[in-house]
Amino acid sequence: MVVGYRRGVLLPEPSVPGAELPVRAVLPATVDAVRSRGTAVLVAPPGSGKTSLLPLALGDALGGTIIVAEPRRMATRAAAARLATLVGEPLGQRIGYAMRGERSGGSGLRVEVVTTGLLVRRLQQDPELPGVTAIVIDECHERHLDADLLLALCVDIRANLREDLAIVATSATADTVRLSRALGTDVPAPVITASAALFDVAIEWAPPPVPVPLLPGGRIDPRLLDHVAAVVRRALTENDGDVLVFVPGEAEINGVTRRLAGRNVLPLFGRQSRAEQDRALAPAATRRIVVTTSVAESSLTVPGVRVVVDSGLAREPRTDQSRGLGALVTCRVSRSSADQRAGRAGREAPGRVYRCWSATSHARLDEHAAPEIATADLASFALALAAWGAPAGDGLTLIEAPPVVAMTAATELLSGFGALDDAGRITERGRRMTAVGAHPRLARALLDGTPRVGADRAREIVAMLSDDSGRDLGDDLPARWRALRRGDDRGATARWREEAERLGRGTTADNPPGGAAGRGTRGVPDDLAVGIVVGLAYPDRIARARGTDSATYQMSGGTGAALDPQSPLRTTTWLAIAVADRAPGSADARIRSAAPIDQQTARDVAGDLVSTNDQIRWDDGRVVTRRVEALGAIVLNDVPLAEPDPLLVQAAVRDGIRRRGLSVLRWSEAALALRERLAFCHAHLGAPWPAVDDEALLADLDEWLGTELASVRGSRDLARIDVASALRRLLPWPAAARFGELTPERLQVPSGSEVRLAYHGAEPPVLAVKLQEVFGWTVTPAVADGRVPVVLHLLSPARRPVAITSDLASFWAQVYPQVRADLRARYPRHPWPEDPLTAVPTGRAKPRR
Numbered sequence: 044m045v046v047g048y049r050r051g052v053l054l055p056e057p058s059v060p061g062a063e064l065p066v067r068a069v070l071p072a073t074v075d076a077v078r079s080r081g082t083a084v085l086v087a088p089p090g091s092g093k094t095s096l097l098p099l100a101l102g103d104a105l106g107g108t109i110i111v112a113e114p115r116r117m118a119t120r121a122a123a124a125r126l127a128t129l130v131g132e133p134l135g136q137r138i139g140y141a142m143r144g145e146r147s148g149g150s151g152l153r154v155e156v157v158t159t160g161l162l163v164r165r166l167q168q169d170p171e172l173p174g175v176t177a178i179v180i181d182e183c184h185e186r187h188l189d190a191d192l193l194l195a196l197c198v199d200i201r202a203n204l205r206e207d208l209a210i211v212a213t214s215a216t217a218d219t220v221r222l223s224r225a226l227g228t229d230v231p232a233p234v235i236t237a238s239a240a241l242f243d244v245a246i247e248w249a250p251p252p253v254p255v256p257l258l259p260g261g262r263i264d265p266r267l268l269d270h271v272a273a274v275v276r277r278a279l280t281e282n283d284g285d286v287l288v289f290v291p292g293e294a295e296i297n298g299v300t301r302r303l304a305g306r307n308v309l310p311l312f313g314r315q316s317r318a319e320q321d322r323a324l325a326p327a328a329t330r331r332i333v334v335t336t337s338v339a340e341s342s343l344t345v346p347g348v349r350v351v352v353d354s355g356l357a358r359e360p361r362t363d364q365s366r367g368l369g370a371l372v373t374c375r376v377s378r379s380s381a382d383q384r385a386g387r388a389g390r391e392a393p394g395r396v397y398r399c400w401s402a403t404s405h406a407r408l409d410e411h412a413a414p415e416i417a418t419a420d421l422a423s424f425a426l427a428l429a430a431w432g433a434p435a436g437d438g439l440t441l442i443e444a445p446p447v448v449a450m451t452a453a454t455e456l457l458s459g460f461g462a463l464d465d466a467g468r469i470t471e472r473g474r475r476m477t478a479v480g481a482h483p484r485l486a487r488a489l490l491d492g493t494p495r496v497g498a499d500r501a502r503e504i505v506a507m508l509s510d511d512s513g514r515d516l517g518d519d520l521p522a523r524w525r526a527l528r529r530g531d532d533r534g535a536t537a538r539w540r541e542e543a544e545r546l547g548r549g550t551t552a553d554n555p556p557g558g559a560a561g562r563g564t565r566g567v568p569d570d571l572a573v574g575i576v577v578g579l580a581y582p583d584r585i586a587r588a589r590g591t592d593s594a595t596y597q598m599s600g601g602t603g604a605a606l607d608p609q610s611p612l613r614t615t616t617w618l619a620i621a622v623a624d625r626a627p628g629s630a631d632a633r634i635r636s637a638a639p640i641d642q643q644t645a646r647d648v649a650g651d652l653v654s655t656n657d658q659i660r661w662d663d664g665r666v667v668t669r670r671v672e673a674l675g676a677i678v679l680n681d682v683p684l685a686e687p688d689p690l691l692v693q694a695a696v697r698d699g700i701r702r703r704g705l706s707v708l709r710w711s712e713a714a715l716a717l718r719e720r721l722a723f724c725h726a727h728l729g730a731p732w733p734a735v736d737d738e739a740l741l742a743d744l745d746e747w748l749g750t751e752l753a754s755v756r757g758s759r760d761l762a763r764i765d766v767a768s769a770l771r772r773l774l775p776w777p778a779a780a781r782f783g784e785l786t787p788e789r790l791q792v793p794s795g796s797e798v799r800l801a802y803h804g805a806e807p808p809v810l811a812v813k814l815q816e817v818f819g820w821t822v823t824p825a826v827a828d829g830r831v832p833v834v835l836h837l838l839s840p841a842r843r844p845v846a847i848t849s850d851l852a853s854f855w856a857q858v859y860p861q862v863r864a865d866l867r868a869r870y871p872r873h874p875w876p877e878d879p880l881t882a883v884p885t886g887r888a889k890p891r892r
Contacts (some may be wrong), residue, residue, distance in 0.1 A: 064092025168670025284349025
């Protein structure tokens, strides 16, 4: 018996069928924690009753209205129906639910189950929540973005506005440290843990006989679906009860269903009609196979299930922030997700799970799936934070900080749409976008599309885009729109019309920017109307064909994109792309849905991306000057520039020299020698003598080469530059007056000859001279004010080095006698005196007799 709070108003007695779940045992502790601390975390496995019994217990204990926030629409409706059944009333009396475009119950509800996204929007409109005593945020372990945001807003409300508002977070996993800390103010919130699953679940490892890896782009190999279907047939023969099959997405649901034709197979996924979902979630008299996705992993209970067959795969959203492209990526489940799936088999009796992978592979799975905040498009998140008055989350307690790159991309998008000001604060336009209750891209398309194509058409097109309605009909969006209007798929059409009606409530269009109003709403064909609205939502995905015979396109955002070769859009020059995804390693994205437009429409809807720039650049040995008009990365016009800015031309030449290197200049012997002498002075004398290595010269091109650059238009002009004269501009004054003295080009030797000095940067200079010309020279010459001795290369009469020295006295005393002995017979016409210090120096040989 539950004690500690009023009983019998909402929470049924344990004897009531369905009210004896494991969570019941910890309800008193949970309620006590809420009463004493105002917050709590309830940990309980799937199917243990936390969604069913906790709100009723809180309603009994606290009075007022209890709001339960669920991550998915299907779970919201199912949870409300379950609660109404437990209290023995029809939906809408004391138990109700609400989600975007759908509601059951009025103002007198005791428990209301809502989607997390809807509750976030409610809080934006009225954060005080009059009459609400507690908020239960369900399935927090799934780390959905809306749930993370909702938790932060609730904590902020409790800290600054409603200290009496109770907040309880529930989780199916015990990894609650960060959740408890975020929920608590001064100290972490209490964590109450319910018992494990009701019944044991046996594990059967059932990997395919041959490994079946994921195909490129995350596609599923048909052999894996064959194997899943075979495991289902095996499970049916080895067990009693219904079978719940987990696969990654709708395509795989359809594939497994086809392979099990003739059996009672019921699909279960988010885009189904309400009637189809109710059929899969209702108890049945006959044995059935329910094939589903991760939606049934933790927030739904499918009655009658005794067996789970798990493909081991899930489909999760990923965003390529650098390209602005989103995709659903097929990936391996985490171990915690696999455990939750398995627990569905032990909900009502002992069960069994067949895992389509090995125990070894299981050990390599990630412990938990990545939180959505780490991988998702954060535009809606960023707009909600700004609307709350906390741009980028400043001042809020978030379980995890958003990635900087993703948050920057989101903020730039919103600023471009006029939703945020320069300081990141929400604008009045941003508040109108928030009121639409759709992704900011679609909200912008609705506001700006209404005056262009008319209110009805704008709503219908945005409604089609909001849940990718009719995506099974191909990539041609105008064709999808016509099919929805005809009602080809009644379920899809019903959802689409509901969303269109919702968008019509309270939406106020903006005035179009200059030039757009003239297009009006009359005379715009339906096909073009779709393109206008899509282009307004995704201006960075406006695309133009790369060639007349190609189905590949260049998007304004910079990424390439390709149509299916059989697409009816393949002959269209311009497209407004709504959905495109790029597989890892692929150069181009795959276009999933688009509408045809023309160039004028592209200029209209993506006007902010149109720019005209003068491009002056060094290209393959010449200066290229063009005037380029572009829409993002798409070049619209490219014409020669008649009178380019001389300063920009010089900048292009400088850039060309820096990229190609100083070798593009013609270096004469005089220029090379001057550079070596300057390098010598810099190395041995320091300032003010400049560095003249490649890095230094390239960095200071303007200082020594600026005048010559003004007339350069190509490589030939560069070759005509007098580099030696240009380098002389680097000589520092007044020290330059002594340049010849410090680094003489020639030295006079004892014979009277003027011999050239060879400089090699920081190395001592070399004087190559015939040995006979330096007889009597005992002191080695030096340069740089006597700081650096010259290195003498003493040459034979054939001008071959016989000795290298910087110490002449030592050479004459120790080396010369051996040189004389070796060479006097070979060169008899040249003097080889015994005493070179008293001999007459000469550069001549003895005359022949």
